[in-house]
Amino acid sequence: MNNIEISQIATLPTKHGTFKIQAFKELPECGEGKEHLALFTDDLKEIDVPIVRVHSECLTGDALSSVKCDCGEQLTFAQALIAKEGGMIIYHRQEGRNIGLLNKVNAYALQDSGFDTVAANHQLGFRADERTYEIVEFILNHFGIKKLKLLTNNPAKMESLPNVNIVERIPIQITPNPYNENYLKTKKDQLGHLL
Numbered sequence: 001m002n003n004i005e006i007s008q009i010a011t012l013p014t015k016h017g018t019f020k021i022q023a024f025k026e027l028p029e030c031g032e033g034k035e036h037l038a039l040f041t042d043d044l045k046e047i048d049v050p051i052v053r054v055h056s057e058c059l060t061g062d063a064l065s066s067v068k069c070d071c072g073e074q075l076t077f078a079q080a081l082i083a084k085e086g087g088m089i090i091y092h093r094q095e096g097r098n099i100g101l102l103n104k105v106n107a108y109a110l111q112d113s114g115f116d117t118v119a120a121n122h123q124l125g126f127r128a129d130e131r132t133y134e135i136v137e138f139i140l141n142h143f144g145i146k147k148l149k150l151l152t153n154n155p156a157k158m159e160s161l162p163n164v165n166i167v168e169r170i171p172i173q174i175t176p177n178p179y180n181e182n183y184l185k186t187k188k189d190q191l192g193h194l195l
């Protein structure tokens, strides 16, 4: 990936602690012009094997307090843990497992009429998961991160980073609510997530 525009590094104080933030923009000739973020702690360079969370954008969960999925809670968990232990969150702007916001809302409408999250994607002509991870490897490489502990409940995510040495998987513990119980069950049964 050559055509990536990289921002300066700025400070971002959050409810969970103070991070450094840097943006990575895919230029149009390289992908869809998406802008991704790296949120990292000041001590990142000194940590031998940092904790890394690759968080896929979920506008409804991350910003609108949706409890239909567990993304918002996962992000909060990741920020709190990484602020304490040091490491990095890569905010991966591939909304709705990369089907985009409009399609995700259509998938939600199908879910309202009884489809599960995977069946709804299929109904719209998408695979259950359309995400790609080249930009994630680019960002890790940019920071010289060769070894990491991956914060995820999704073992498939470990396979999507073949050039990274993942020495450990750290699970995220989320308590299901009545709205996301079925969603979490589908992720477990059909997408191989470990809860």
Ligand SMILES: [Zn+2]
Binding pocket: 058, 060, 061, 062, 069, 070, 071, 072
């Ligand atoms: Zn979500």
